[in-house]
Amino acid sequence: MNGQKVIRRLLSTTSRFNALQTPRATDSTDVLIVGAGPAGLAAAIRIKQLKSDLRVVVLEKGGEVGSHILSGCVLEPTALYDLLGKDLSTYSSKYGCGEPPLGVKAGRSEMVWLTGDTSSMIPGQRAIRIPHPPQMNNKGNFIISLSAFTRWLGRVAEEHYGVEVYPGFAGAGVVYSDESTEDSPWVEWGGKWGKQVTGVNIPPDNQHPQVPRVLGVLTNDVGISKSYTPNSTYTPGLFFQSKLTLLAEGAHGSLSKSIIAKFSLRKESEPQTYGFGIKEVWSVNEGHIPGKIIHTLGFPLDKNTYGGGWIYHMDNNLISLGLVVGVDWENPYKSPYKDFQMMKHHPFIRSLLSPSTSNRLAYGARTLTEGGLQSLPLLHFPGGALIGDSAGTVNVAKIKGVHTAMGTGILAANAATEALSSNSNSLSTYTSSFLTSPIHSELYSIRNLRPSFHFPSFTKHHLGVLGGILYSGIDSLFLKGRTPWTFRHTQNEEERKQSVDSAPSLDSLRTKPTSVTNPIQYPPFEPPLSTDLLTSLSLTDTFHEEDQPEHLRLLTLPEAKIGVNLSEIRLEDEGEEESPSTSTSTTPDSQSQPSRSQHRQNHVRINLSHYAGLLERACPAGVYEYVEDTSSPSPPSKNETENHPQENEDENKSSWKNKKLVINAQNCIHCKLCDIKVPSQDITWSVPEGGGGPKYTIT
Template structure:
């Protein structure tokens, strides 16, 4: 990491540096076993041979340097502070594009700008999930020679299909022009993101995987009013479940910057705080954001079932006509097929389970004919923004900006957002670079607002693209219903192209659409067969998810009111969290069956936080909004690679 070569003294208490110190100590004491354990970050290991005189000398020098750094370190109760020029929270396509563009602009001007990216995943790309057909428009601008540099865009889309599924059959639908994939690529977005991370590091960006942005450093007025931000605090390491420090405890680290770009993805914990405290939605009279939950798998199918470049989308089965959603099937390279189901989280029936709907979907002949005899390789799920143009909040504020899905730049009818996310990051970098050039020695780290960012967005393709399709998603609500929304969408997308003088709105947030259980009919889902459909824990095992068990639960019941949560969510809605979560994190069990929290209605609420795949759905759909998703220890969560 660049940090270890440039900023050792400044962050000498971070886990990575402590690890190196352990290696130095092992080397100096000839503890060859410990040196072997540390060999991943030091070289050469001492296993199987005695150290040379040169190694003794190296060990002494390193030990002396470490001692000097130790003496310069802050006291144990002081937080380490690092000051950077641009801080980016989130190592996804938007954040990495911003970082690369910032370095490109600085290099062109012969300037040195320090850019730091904090990524909560153990590796860049681990937390990236998408049923991705990527439009390379932004990539062509950012890295024009991406093919020569080995970007993992290998399978071009060759044919498009749109169908309506009945319970056992299918019929073709007209293909909207916005969904054309001519010139696009079917990719693993996690792999593309990992490649972008490599390009960013080569450009000189400092990327810290395993560092989760946990708190906002607020820039406050004298009366305590939050008026902007001046950086981020990473999460504490080494807390037990009781939130008391363990032997390996490390305080969170402060990263301060005049400009912080929030690129967490949909419904990020920091972006939600910013939108709420700075009233970013009210500032531009934006609609509530509405979300979908995307559930997906990647299969390796039999060669005779594989059609490289085949792209299809469907509506209808398995969802009822009062639930917005649809499916995809993308034939990738190497006999792999990506399949998925998106369920709009504004559905009404608390008995609906997006995971179970997805399992049922695979038994439809349209999918089963492709999957039978194949092997499921990966599983994942993630919330995605569906609000579109009218749900975008104010995107800039003193101290930074929202980029990518943190702001909501997904084109829902197009089912694509990566190109918009990348472009927004690039535009934020342009605005940030221009603003940084106006600093003086007296205000190097004073929070900077970026109004130019919004101007650049409006002048780019992003806002016109989203404006054109603004009415399609909300047309399925209200009196039009499914068939009316389908006809209106066809008319608007193919003929009117968004040139109507009206704008439909999202009336309320998704959780308010949930009806009491007494008004809805339970849904009986078939048992999985273990070949096409699977139980949920088998699927979770395919995500590679891991969290340290002895850490505080990061899924917080507001005010610690477990009993009230059960009374409201079980008593009125019959426990929808146990069905909406695609990873079996939440259970309402008979009070004699588990060591859960306080019981009510004969139930105990159990949170299996180690299963969490960071989809954020719980904090969106819980009817009483009593669940807050916070970041766990950095490095935890899923480890996606094919998704």
């Protein structure tokens, strides 16, 4: 399938309607930032602080700033102080946006080992207090709603600094220059990044052909129906052309994924590994101690699954309760959602959530990066850079990433302002400044903690996560990261290259087939303490326009990497004649690709026969179902058959053994777990119409 055809699908169309040939407006800016999270807003504010006359535009796919933000969250305020000053009492008068919603000051921290059988609620479960590592000292920190904090930061950016923030504008595709005239981002970094940062010591590739430059981003079209035809509300997306583009999409962003592949930014890094967090917010009337912080290990996770829970006592009698599960879990029968619901039945937690004195207010889920320093891609590319969780700067030892995300935003902003002053489009100085920053020092000191949980010597002796806990304790208390070795997430170089070059995620490779795993028997839900998934989903207030193409696409890996060149889109001032470069004719390459129905059939076959339909249990929003195929095919029209024979084959071919995949895309809460975990690696998460998705307010 050629690049033009793929980008049409990623922009909510197919060759039935050539959206790229619809004239679209161009909006030019100095700096374009994709994502109005902590990293993107911090970058926008710092640029305006340094040079107020620069135009800075921030695109946010959520309906409003903060509506797609979910985190624990205990905020370490170092980056906030760097950005807006240390005297919090002056913020309201200085910035005119009210008091910052910093919740409550963090108080006492505890770590607790929860005992119990992972398959039943047996009597005698206990909570054993254990020492917590020094990195989890929370003196001076705040327990906050990151969604509320981000909304406030967005107001500061807009109202005080004049940043243009556009909620409801989803970045759908990267636009590259037609000519490859830029130096590769690996010039001066080849061999250096692996040796000095990630610990991947491979011979440097001294071949650095010139590459195209990122010119900006296309927002997605609005008003295209499920049948891929424009309706009465059709509006083509905009081309935001920018001198520099910063990607701040959060973990596993669709544009970031494309950029990393396009410029091979991870060729001297380990693959990224992810965590999957599920969170609820409860209102409680008894047992609430503002500022109290509890982290849990053990139940409900088995000895081979990395992860743990949290209980944060917020302000206003609220409790933030959640569970993070390493996405590299092995058993395809695992359901993180049911694990979390089961966790609440442990007596230690259940005592806080009495039905007579508590009420559940919010629910949500999101992936987060856990790979640390070893998994960082090269941070810059021609025309822009990766910041925050788009790069992957979470400190897993602290269980924090907001301060590092904002910190990288500030570093990138400094470099961007300097580059624009010298008419440069390279942000290599951002990458250099990162190496001498406190963020790098933090990540370096804890680099071995996460990979120690799957260190070969520990797994060989069946220690499971216990080996990682023991090593992490020794490293945190005594070694403090000052070791000559750097553990890897992969078992060997062959596995690293497989995941980096071919791009099946490392976490998907860790999934074992059902032939060597056992089903997990979860206890039934007991409302209101534990509820079915759709009841929880209703708390997210998720909405998508139903008559739009699915944003969860079955695309093969090469297809999902392709971007669009400038000449492949038509701008409003280009006249009416169609450019030959945007022809919709089928190429030999596209003829050799499997059809969409064959894609679906292969997906169903692999995921049902070997992994028992993993996505049905993994997805926290009930998006994926494997159901009986009782439909009979509808014959395509003669016109469709003549013009698009490959896309209109017998739809029965999309089923396998009378089972077919149903994607309830309207349920999606944008966690992106499916894209990462699906064993067949054929689900590509792309943006739906801007403004769709969850409406988080207190998460």
